[in-house]
Amino acid sequence: MKKHLNEQEVLERVAGQRDAASDEHVRACPECRNEITRLNDALGGFRTTAREWAETVRREVAVRPPVRHRGFGWQGLRLAGVLAVLLVCLGVLLIRHEGPRAVEMSSTADDAVLERVDAAMSRSVPSAMEPLSQLVPTQRKELALKEKVEGAN
Amino acid sequence: MGGGLVMDGPEGRFSIGRRLTTCPTGLHLRSVATEDFEALVAAYRPKVFRFAMASLRDADAAQTVTQDCFLKAFQAWGRFRRECSLDTWLMTIAVNLVRDSVRNRRLQFWKRTSQEAEPAEIVERTLAGCGPTPEAQIILNEQVKAVWAAAAVLPERQRTVFLLRFVEEMELLEIAAATGMKEGTVKAHLFQALRTVRQRVGAIR
Numbered sequence: 001m002k003k004h005l006n007e008q009e010v011l012e013r014v015a016g017q018r019d020a021a022s023d024e025h026v027r028a029c030p031e032c033r034n035e036i037t038r039l040n041d042a043l044g045g046f047r048t049t050a051r052e053w054a055e056t057v058r059r060e061v062a063v064r065p066p067v068r069h070r071g072f073g074w075q076g077l078r079l080a081g082v083l084a085v086l087l088v089c090l091g092v093l094l095i096r097h098e099g100p101r102a103v104e105m106s107s108t109a110d111d112a113v114l115e116r117v118d119a120a121m122s123r124s125v126p127s128a129m130e131p132l133s134q135l136v137p138t139q140r141k142e143l144a145l146k147e148k149v150e151g152a153n
Numbered sequence: 154m155g156g157g158l159v160m161d162g163p164e165g166r167f168s169i170g171r172r173l174t175t176c177p178t179g180l181h182l183r184s185v186a187t188e189d190f191e192a193l194v195a196a197y198r199p200k201v202f203r204f205a206m207a208s209l210r211d212a213d214a215a216q217t218v219t220q221d222c223f224l225k226a227f228q229a230w231g232r233f234r235r236e237c238s239l240d241t242w243l244m245t246i247a248v249n250l251v252r253d254s255v256r257n258r259r260l261q262f263w264k265r266t267s268q269e270a271e272p273a274e275i276v277e278r279t280l281a282g283c284g285p286t287p288e289a290q291i292i293l294n295e296q297v298k299a300v301w302a303a304a305a306v307l308p309e310r311q312r313t314v315f316l317l318r319f320v321e322e323m324e325l326l327e328i329a330a331a332t333g334m335k336e337g338t339v340k341a342h343l344f345q346a347l348r349t350v351r352q353r354v355g356a357i358r
Contacts, residue, residue, distance in 0.1 A: 011347045015318065015325075015340075038296070039347075042354045043319050045280055045297035046304070050320045053275040054203035057212045 005032045014039045190230055193239065194223050200240075200321065201247045207316050208251045210272075210305070214258070218250045225250075237330050244323070244331040248313055255309055272301045299353040307346050314339055315346040 005013070009022055013036055026033050125133050201222050205215035225246050226233075233242060276297045284290030304312055313332060317323045325343070329336045 007348070007351075008344070011344050011351070014347060014351075015343055039351060039354060041293060042296040042300050043350070045276070045283070045293060046300040047320050047322075049272060049276045049279045049297060049301070050207045050316075051203060052279045053272055054206040054215075055199065056275070057206055057215070058199060058202050061212045061216050 004029065005035075010035060010039070014043065190227055193226070193243075197240070197243050198223070201243060204244065204247055204316060204321060205251055205254075207304075207320055208312060209254055209258075211258075214254055218247065218254055221250050222247045238327070241323075241327050241330045244317070244321070244327075245333070248317075248331055251313070252309065273298050276301065296354045299356070300350055303346075303350040303353040307349060310334075311342045311346040311349075314342040315350075318343055 005022060005025060010032070012018075013022060013026070026036060120127075198219060202215055202219045205218040205222075206212065209215050209218070222243065226243060233239075237245075276294055280290070280294055280297060282290075284293045304315060307315060310332070314328055314334075317328045317331060318325070323331070325336055325339050328334075328343075329339045332339065334342070
């Protein structure tokens with residue numbers, strides 16, 4: 001005799017697919033027979049209770065109008081309201097948390113701009129004319145030139 | 154004259170269609186096709202509701218799916234060519250609606266579902282006296298609860314195939330037609346689902 005039905009063979013029998021070989025084995029093997037009977041009983045009980053349950057509920061539901069599960073409804077609106085309030089609270093908290101740092105960052109940026117303005121204002125010549133200023137002799141060069149001329153005289 | 158369908162029965166009024174067909178006397182006029190359709194609703198409504206309920210475990214959602222299923226069927230009634238059985242055709246619509254409902258519920262996660270009763274309570278009530286001994290009864294109850302628990306955690310496709318096979322007792326080819334999958338794919342999903350169920354049931358001895 002074959003050892004035992006494997007899982008697939010057991011499931012096939014439970015699903016209603018039988019063949020002569022497994023029929024013969026089940027007749028001769030009490031273990032496999034018990035396993036299949038156990039599963040069939042559980043599934044049969046499930047079928048009976050599912051039918052009974054549906055019938056009971058159907059009779060109860062039939063006397064009241066159906067509720068349609070469509071749209072948001074009050075529950076959805078309530079949830080949307082709670083979410084909106086939470087979002088607003090979160091926004092306020094974020095703004096409060098980010099506030100001092102933002103002011104600090106903006107004052108640093110202002111300082112940097114002012115420094116650049118000061119630097120621009122304190123230039124002797126505009127930046128566009130700086131290359132030309134290289135060609136013009138500086139005061140020290142002029143003095144050295146004067147001394148040279150006087151010494152020669 | 155509108156194309157509506159109104160059904161009055163012991164379970165209350167069930168209406169399909171946006172406009173009601175009324176004659177001056179206030180009676181609803183029904184065509185022959187509509188009469189056929191009413192019979193169809195009466196015959197298949199429990200099955201569609203049962204599948205929706207087992208899939209969604211929410212009475213209101215299952216009721217909505219059932220109503221929508223017959224509304225869609227009514228709208229497409231003239232185009233139904235009887236290439237597959239009526240049963241399979243209706244289950245195809247139901248499977249698609251359940252899938253949509255599952256997806257919508259994922260998006261509307263904040264919504265409360267209206268569960269009527271836990272399957273666990275139903276198991277004990279329904280299976281009372283099925284076991285030969287009290288011990289066997291307890292084990293059977295636990296095993297059936299394990300199947301319910303396993304079905305709840307199965308991926309959507311596996312659960313659909315599993316429920317169609319073991320609750321609706323549909324053949325693999327019918328499941329393939331209803332779900333739009335190939336037979337081999339149906340088998341693969343079914344065996345995977347059974348593997349999960351077997352693991353859970355196997356843990357109870």
